Amino acid sequence: MPNICLTFGTKTPASDICAALTTLEGLASWWTRDTAGDPKQDGTVTFTFGSNGGFDMRVIKVAPRQVHWECIKGPEDWIGTRIEFEIQEEGSHNQLMFRHAGWKSENPFFHHCSTKWATFLLSLRDQLEKGEGRPFPDDIKIEASGM
Incomplete structure (x- = not known):
């Protein structure tokens, strides 16, 4: 099964990263x-993206x-x-390891979501380091014209 795997490093303390995720x-x-x-843990979070719909996530581990x-x-x-965030201590910084696991296939939507996850993880990094992320509807748009 294909997975989307991304990462970034930050000097932000692990407790602050966790607060941004929990x-x-x-x-x-x-x-x-x-x-x-x-x-x-065991709760459900709803994420809505305007007319694009959204997702309900069951929190399986905190x-x-x-x-x-x-x-x-x-x-x-x-x-x-499954969406998994893991914080690894790497000496002078923390490394956030991200995985969106269990996709059935690599299809055009998988590729779209892979790119969108990258933009949202950079939004998370900016929120942690600069105090200003780019959540929807202010996110980086990747759609081609006419889509």
């Missing part, structure tokens, strides 16, 4: 402003250096996939 305010600051629900979700509602290609 609080509604934190999540809304880098992914989509329309974020609601319960980001604690630990000091790990956050894992399972998509339980959204586009069919996402249902059952």
Whole structure:
């Protein structure tokens, strides 16, 4: 099964990274402003992207250096996939390891989501380091004209 795997390094403390992944305010600051629900373990978080729809994520793991979700509602290609954030200490910085695992196939939507995840992870990095992310609807657009 194909996976989307991305990473970035930051001097931001692990506790601040976790707050950006485990609080509604934190999540809304880098992914989509329309974020609601319960980001604690066994909770469900809803992420909405205007008329593009959205996703419901069941929070399956919250630990000091790990956050894992399972998509339980959204586009069919996402249902059952897992989103995993792992923070690894690398001497002078923390490395955020991201994986969107369990895709059934590499199709055009998979490729689109891979690029969008990259833009949103850079939004997360900017939120952590500069205090200003680019969550939807202010995210970097990648669609071609006419799409």
